[in-house]
Amino acid sequence: MTYKDFVVATICNLSESAFEELKRLLLGEYISFSIIDHTDVTIDILAEKVCDYFGTLEIKTDKAFDKLIESYLSDLDSIVGPHIAKTPQAKKGDKTPVAVPRSRRYYEKAMAIKGVKKPSLPQMIDYSRIMMCLYAAAIQNEGKPIDNFNYAAECLLPANIVDALKNEKVSIAFPPFKKKRFDAKALYGDDMCTLILSILILCSIISEEVEGETDHE
Numbered sequence: 001m002t003y004k005d006f007v008v009a010t011i012c013n014l015s016e017s018a019f020e021e022l023k024r025l026l027l028g029e030y031i032s033f034s035i036i037d038h039t040d041v042t043i044d045i046l047a048e049k050v051c052d053y054f055g056t057l058e059i060k061t062d063k064a065f066d067k068l069i070e071s072y073l074s075d076l077d078s079i080v081g082p083h084i085a086k087t088p089q090a091k092k093g094d095k096t097p098v099a100v101p102r103s104r105r106y107y108e109k110a111m112a113i114k115g116v117k118k119p120s121l122p123q124m125i126d127y128s129r130i131m132m133c134l135y136a137a138a139i140q141n142e143g144k145p146i147d148n149f150n151y152a153a154e155c156l157l158p159a160n161i162v163d164a165l166k167n168e169k170v171s172i173a174f175p176p177f178k179k180k181r182f183d184a185k186a187l188y189g190d191d192m193c194t195l196i197l198s199i200l201i202l203c204s205i206i207s208e209e210v211e212g213e214t215d216h217e
Contacts, residue, residue, distance in 0.1 A: 003054035018207035083138040
């Protein structure tokens, strides 16, 4: 997948409301225009600007867009994975099938997609929707293991999820302290790319183009 294909399939297919949400989240902090007022930014203008960003990012990181997507998928997994409830161990002698938590069933579906060498855009959207919905449940559950969750697109509030991602922290062993999971200061880095991809995909998920999707067991 090239970044141009990705941008066309996401930004260029957004509903009006999703595009306005995208502009609120993206413009100013991540993508800026020196001449055009943000209220005058159209889908075509923003799509071109985001393509310019990804093109520069490939040059500065010396990574193809597919590699940047791999980093994005891994970043979400490292954040969401620890919150997924584990499958209970079967009791000795008990032949009753073990009930796998719904959250783990969906998480394993996402991991199957993550294992694909070069996932397609639909696969990337499916992965992101599962992981973002699980993350939304983790936020509400205050870090406790997730057994069940809401898979409906309307449970995804992009601003809340992006804020939570930006506030994620990791522990450093020595000297012991916690730091922000993502470096939001380096515009052309893997961390910033993950945040921007998260914003673009979240807005694509909540767009009218995908609102008709239903939950399949």
